[in-house]
Amino acid sequence: MMTAPVQTQTVDLVARFPGVVAAETRPGYTGFVVEKEKLVEVATALRDEFGYDLLTAVTAVDYLPENKMEVVYHAYKTTGGPGLVFRVQVPRVDPVEVPSLIHVYPGVDLQEREAWDLMGIRFTGHPDLRRILMWEGYEGHPLRKDWKEPFYEEEAKPFKSRWPEGKHILAEERNPFNDNLKFPPNFDPEKWVPDNEESLYAALKRYTVESEDGMNTDRIVVNMGPHHPSTHGVFRAALTLDGETIVGLKPVVGYLHRNHDKIGERNTFLQNMPYTDRLDYFNSMSNNLAYAITVEKLMNIPVAERAEYIRVIMAELSRVQNHLIFIGMLLNDLGAMYTPALYAFEERELILDIFEEVSGARMMCNYLRFGGVVRDVSPAAMHKIKDLVFDRLPAKTDEMERLLAENEVLVARLKGVRVVDAETAVKYSVTGPVLRAAGVPYDIRRADPYSIYDRFDFDVAVRQNGDMYDNFMIRVDEIRQSLRILGQAVKQIPDGPINSQKPQYQVRVPAGEAYGRIESPKGELAFYVVSNGKPNPWRYHVRPASFVNITCLEQMCIGTKIQDFVALLGMLDIVMGELDR
Amino acid sequence: MDNEKLSLPQYDIPEDIQNAVAITTLDRLYNWGRRSSVWPLMFGLACCAIEMIAAQASRYDMARFGMEVMRPTPRQADMMLVSGTVTKKMVPAIIRLYNQMPEPKYVVAMGACASGGGPFKEGYNVVAGIDKFLPVDVYIPGCPPTPQALIAGMIKLQEKIDRQSIKKVSWYNGKTKEDTNFVPIPILGPDLIDPRRSAEIKAAATVQEGA
């Protein structure tokens, strides 16, 4: 039975910093409240003295009724164990300022920019605090509680009848501009001067140092994306090149920013479940799992035993399928057009068949519920899963490896091309296979187990060199380990109910906060949910693996050749739905 | 003469040359060529793009319809498959791509998002359907549409191509040198500005002040 783990405070920060740090006292909350002036000092001590070297999440909450803003940090140790939450509270008076932690934990870079963009929190000391998901010049900070979107209808769902007097009113009809638009009063479009991304290129400027060894070299800026066949969606990178060498890089994201957080805060808790499907759309099952365990933590409910096994089975199948596609797509990026990808898709279809059979949809499964799953796995589906797990997938994994792992061209292309080393990866909050390929055996399934992963016998896949070849091979290793877990799970799965709760549309969630994290195929996927006891979350934040992992992209690419950029980006295995949300 | 009759000419071919001669109309030949090699723009926006790839891949194999040659450049593409959520930040790039595609060109809105905003319609960064900017030829419902649905949509597009006549299509009328399908590129302001609607936006923004 899973119950919410009791957060034990192993660190006595209050004693270390008397008068600066206070223990959190609000019911349902944990961790520490740090004085804003001493934040950097406390964070440095946490990293250097207490060993919390991996800062995974930074996000902000707007406590409008109390008239304050809060920035929440979640720190972990790469050696494992529970995390530590610390937060800063500031009055909600513009400019809201909080010191940036970028010099202590460089991994906060993009997350702080996101908090500035969406919440309007100015991180002092951040060298490049620009908007990230929206564009420069956009009006307002959308996640503030008093900001209303153009199609605003009501504060929270479920909305009143959409059919007053039997007639549908289009969202467009309620908007003065007849569209999803909102302009400041007296705005004149003809007089508007767009920003033309000057600030982006200004951020790259520092790389245009000229006149080295007496010779003037021209450095050119190349924009890749947002429409580029190899950027895995609508990712864009602005690169500065010196000849063929990359000397500067800025990721430009937000082209698929679909406002998950804002919509999620209007939705009820359960209504968010199908939205999580659309984050990392390769792995809707894992996304469901992360969200479900977060809300279960808040509600403090157990999960039905059989459902736990079903969840693990689905999440691991999802990982297998994700890594197969990763391999196929990587080979695509490297120029082995289509053939390996077609092999991968063949297996993926078989796994999707199972998802379709249990949930009714191939990709957007919406399968988990708080306390269990929505439908049972039929014996026929179980039979199919067993066939896949015991026969087909192991053979196909071997085949993939046999075809690729010793292929001379591939090995020559991948071996020794640096991706990232362990130290940099940890500094930049990289998680998932990329971190493990660099030699850090950090897998949340082991380091901070959730669901029932502590019952299975498996190894954390780890490789030592952190080059492209290891990043490629670790995916193969992980498929094998997933199959191992799957093999045990399908043998042990008990009969019984599939949900510990009664089916219900509206769940009761007590006030408090919860941070639920899982090892998704791409890294740490976490949700940070704050409830105030109402039917809708007060704060709903997704901490996606892809988004945080690209913080490191600049470090990975500087000094390498432009030809490697596409492959390096491929190594991170980003997916835009999750990256931009 | 209407299209149907044009496409089925009732000529009697003498029996001795029947296996050497086939009579058809230019329209039919022309459309047969076009419908069997619709090259899509290699262009994925969101989740729907994954089903688009799946439709290209092993099990569904869109190559059977002549649609497997994805072109990364708009200059070589015939059809833009808008596969996913159109955001305000992305829409200028999409319009730019569309303007670069040569005629004849088609737009297919794949999925709920591209057709009308889908589950994310209420989002502040979401364009409620690509048809607010581009002329859409085929809408495919679904979230995401299954590969089968996508293929059904493609067949609809082929039917549309079949019905076009070389005499009437806009790209051959020679009346104007200008691209009749040119769409002005939206501007990213405090919100998305559609240049075609500037006056309207200005008026509405002023009224807002008065209210």
Ligand code: SF4
């Ligand atoms: S229609 Fe559904 S599947 Fe397609 S892009 Fe929109 S949310 Fe994703």
